[in-house]
Amino acid sequence: GAVVSQHPSRVICKSGTSVKIECRSLDFQATTMFWYRQFPKQSLMLMATSNEGSKATYEQGVEKDKFLINHASLTLSTLTVTSAHPEDSSFYICSARDTGASGSSFLLKSSTDTQYFGPGTRLTVL
Amino acid sequence: AQSVTQPDIHITVSEGASLELRCNYSYGATPYLFWYVQSPGQGLQLLLKYFSGDTLVQGIKGFEAEFKRSQSSFNLRKPSVHWSDAAEYFCAVRRITGGFKTIFGAGTRLFVKA
Numbered sequence: 683g684a685v686v687s688q689h690p691s692r693v694i695c696k697s698g699t700s701v702k703i704e705c706r707s708l709d710f711q712a713t714t715m716f717w718y719r720q721f722p723k724q725s726l727m728l729m730a731t732s733n734e735g736s737k738a739t740y741e742q743g744v745e746k747d748k749f750l751i752n753h754a755s756l757t758l759s760t761l762t763v764t765s766a767h768p769e770d771s772s773f774y775i776c777s778a779r780d781t782g783a784s785g786s787s788f789l790l791k792s793s794t795d796t797q798y799f800g801p802g803t804r805l806t807v808l
Numbered sequence: 809a810q811s812v813t814q815p816d817i818h819i820t821v822s823e824g825a826s827l828e829l830r831c832n833y834s835y836g837a838t839p840y841l842f843w844y845v846q847s848p849g850q851g852l853q854l855l856l857k858y859f860s861g862d863t864l865v866q867g868i869k870g871f872e873a874e875f876k877r878s879q880s881s882f883n884l885r886k887p888s889v890h891w892s893d894a895a896e897y898f899c900a901v902r903r904i905t906g907g908f909k910t911i912f913g914a915g916t917r918l919f920v921k922a
Contacts, residue, residue, distance in 0.1 A: 714908060716908075724914065725914045726912045728910070728911075773849075777852075795908075797908070797910060799852040800851050802849070802851045804849065
């Protein structure tokens with residue numbers, strides 16, 4: 683099945699520094715990727731939708747200048763946490779949308795329009 | 809507003825016993841429905857999904873879920889739980905048209921006792 687990778691899996695940084703997290707779709711092209719944040723023992727909260735070649739769409743309450751998203755290619759989206767502070771410590775999970783259009787058939791069927799999740803990145807800001 | 813409710817924060821079952829995790833949703837129309845499992849410190853793995861057709865869907869690891877339109881529910885079941893099933897389970901919904909935004913429930917933590 684499709685695989686989504688994230689790098690790094692775990693990062694510890696000092697307060698005030700910036701951290702970049704990469705999300706890659708390994709065997710399909712993803713025009714749309716999503717970034718989620720998950721606090722301990724809580725659910726996933728969508729932060730933003732990343733569209734290849736255009737600006738990301740942020741959810742209400744998410745600071746776009748703090749969480750910079752770049753989707754420069756069909757297989758890579760990055761999330762940069764700028765000037766990180768301890769309250770930014772969290773588990774960040776990306777997901778990629780596979781519409782099934784990467785292969786020889788360009789018929790878009792809802793059953794192949796699937797969202798695959800990365801393994802997550804644990805960010806700790808000291 | 810769209811929402812997903814998982815009324816049980818945590819559930820404990822004995823190994824070999826049956827399991828049912830509840831999920832109710834509030835949506836303008838029947839959405840796509842999903843169940844995901846998350847082990848500690850890991851990402852999400854899709855267990856099963858409902859798009860249309862047969863309301864009883866089979867998933868991986870012996871899980872199944874039944875969609876009941878009249879109750880706006882999509883409960884997850886497993887006839888015999890294994891210790892390795894201990895994890896966090898999330899119900900999620902996504903609208904059929906007009907976007908790909910997935911909304912997650914708060915999750916249910918499953919504990920399995922020997």
